Amino acid sequence: xxxIQTNFYNKIDPSPLQVIRxxxxxxxxxxxxxxxxxxxxxxxSGNKWRKLKYNILEAKKRNIKHLISFGGAFSNHIHAxxxxxxxxxxxxxxxxxxxxxxxxxxTLSQAxxxxxxxxxxxxxxxxxxxxxxxxxxxxAQYPDAxxxxxxxxxxxxxxxxxxxxxxxxxxxxxxxxxIFTATGSAGTLSGLISGALKLTNKTQVHGIAVLxxxxxxxxxxxxxVPKFNDLNWHLHTEFHGGGYGKVSxxxxxxxxxxxxxxxxxxxxxxxxxxxxxxxxxIDQGYFSPGSHIVAIHTGGLQGLAGLKQxxxx
Ligand SMILES: Cc1ncc(COP(=O)(O)O)c(C=O)c1O
Numbered sequence: 001x002x003x004i005q006t007n008f009y010n011k012i013d014p015s016p017l018q019v020i021r022x023x024x025x026x027x028x029x030x031x032x033x034x035x036x037x038x039x040x041x042x043x044x045s046g047n048k049w050r051k052l053k054y055n056i057l058e059a060k061k062r063n064i065k066h067l068i069s070f071g072g073a074f075s076n077h078i079h080a081x082x083x084x085x086x087x088x089x090x091x092x093x094x095x096x097x098x099x100x101x102x103x104x105x106x107t108l109s110q111a112x113x114x115x116x117x118x119x120x121x122x123x124x125x126x127x128x129x130x131x132x133x134x135x136x137x138x139x140a141q142y143p144d145a146x147x148x149x150x151x152x153x154x155x156x157x158x159x160x161x162x163x164x165x166x167x168x169x170x171x172x173x174x175x176x177x178x179i180f181t182a183t184g185s186a187g188t189l190s191g192l193i194s195g196a197l198k199l200t201n202k203t204q205v206h207g208i209a210v211l212x213x214x215x216x217x218x219x220x221x222x223x224x225v226p227k228f229n230d231l232n233w234h235l236h237t238e239f240h241g242g243g244y245g246k247v248s249x250x251x252x253x254x255x256x257x258x259x260x261x262x263x264x265x266x267x268x269x270x271x272x273x274x275x276x277x278x279x280x281x282i283d284q285g286y287f288s289p290g291s292h293i294v295a296i297h298t299g300g301l302q303g304l305a306g307l308k309q310x311x312x313x
Contacts, residue, residue, distance in 0.1 A: 012049065014167040015040050017294070020262045028282050029289040031174065034264060035164060038271075038299040043087065043114075046299020047181075047188040048080030050164060051157035052148075056088055058156055059146040066091040066145040068138070069152065070129050073102035074306040076270075076299065077152050082111035092116040093142070097126040106305035153187025158224055161191020165198055168294060176203050178293040180278050182270035183207030183235065184244075186217040188298060190224035193233045205233040208274040212243040239277035245269060247312045251276050255313075268313060270300045 015036045025032055037046045044052065059067060067090045071078035078094045085092035094111060100120050102108055108118060128134040129150060138147060148154065168176060176199060183189045189207035196205050209217065214237045225231070241248055247268045255272040259265055266272040278295055287293065307313045 012040055014171070017168065017171040018264070020264070022261055024279065024282060028285075028287075030282055030287055031292045032278070033172065033292070033294050034262075035168065035294055035296045036264075037164065038265070038297045038301055040299070043083035044080045045301070046076070046080075046297065047161065048076055048152060048299060050160040050191065051077075051152035051187055052080060052084055053160040053163075054156040055146070055148055055152065055154070056084055056090075059090065060088075062146070064144065064146040065089075066093070066142065067148060068093045068095065068142060068145045069148040070095045070097075070126070070150040072096070073098045073105055074107045074303055076107075076303055077150070078111055078116070079107050079302050081148070081152070082114040082116035085116060086114035093119060093145070095119050095121055095126075095129070095138075097121065097123055106309060107302060110302070149185075151185035151187060153185040153190075153220075153224075155224065157187040158191045158194055161188050162195035162198075164296060165192060165195030169198060172292075172294070174292045175200065176294050177291045178204050178206060178287065179296065180206045180208065180274055180293060181296040182274035182298055183209045183214070183217065184211065184270070186220045186235075187224065188296070189217075189233070189235070190221050192296070193221065193231050194225045196231060196233075197227075203232065205231070207233075207235045208239050208277045209235060209237045210240060210244055210270060210273050212240045213237075214240070236277060236281075239273065239280070241273060241276075245312075247307070252313050254279065264297070265301055265304075266297070267300050267304050267307065269303060269307070271295075271297050 017033050017035050019033045040049050067085060069081050073096055082092050094116050096118050103118055179192055181188050181192055193205045196203050217235060241251055251268050254276045255266050255268045
């Protein structure tokens with residue numbers, strides 16, 4: 001049964017919270033639990049589901065039948081949006097940065113199998129995707145569509161991500177001192193900061209920026225979480241490892257070892273980069289002994305096939 005035939009928004013169970021065993025953690029006397037959002041659903045996993053959920057409900061409420069969004073040629077968001085279209089009966093259009101030959105890569109092949117129409121645009125046009133002029137033209141071209149920004153990060157993404165924290169509140173038997181997430185467009189970090197209002201004030205929320213020069217994201221956070229100054233959060237901008245999509249030999253090695261030691265699959269663009277940074281912080285003595293850290297596994301495993309194809313891993 002496809003999950004649109006069920007009461008889908010109540011049918012996706014909370015993802016498990018898994019305490020991990022790792023030699024370095026025992027030595028440092030640190031507990032790390034992984035919130036396994038990669039296990040939420042086989043096709044729409046991780047923060048993608050969290051960010052899309054209320055957008056999909058909004059589109060259904062408005063009786064809109066067509067979803068449009070933007071992404072790179074290996075985008076997890078585009079992949080998830082096409083799956084959402086398939087499972088929830090929407091037509092989908094992906095506006096893709098780059099050349100048409102990407103249409104046959106693993107991410108976009110699957111997106112098309114799920115019924116997504118692709119529209120390739122050059123990099124200059126893609127950069128305009130948030131300008132009112134461009135959006136105006138897009139709305140004129142598709143008057144009945146619901147347009148979701150790149151990465152799915154808009155105001156309706158926030159309540160979906162807040163639910164991660166609600167689940168943590170029910171699942172964790174130990175107080176949570178720190179929550180870590182990988183940060184791209186900062187929708188996920190914003191939702192977690194906002195959700196952390198529900199936890200004790202002591203919990204600090206951390207974003208590991210996967211892009212270079214990510215300081216500008218603070219402004220994005222202000223937009224999504226008006227009271228964010230009152231909260232306890234930190235954006236780490238020094239762990240981008242050369243920039244978005246860059247996979248050093250050390251990072252690839254860390255991801256491989258991590259999976260061997262924990263049996264948890266990760267990819268190096270988001271969750272792997274975040275965990276690599278977290279492990280370095282633990283090494284540097286950043287956390288007090290006895291701390292409990294929750295790291296969010298934001299999914300993205302569909303990207304592994306594309307990374308292999310590009311020989312990045
Ligand atoms: C797997 C994965 N993790 C983390 C992120 C970062 O999330 P955000 O863009 O909300 O900062 C993304 C991008 O959306 C992603 O695809």
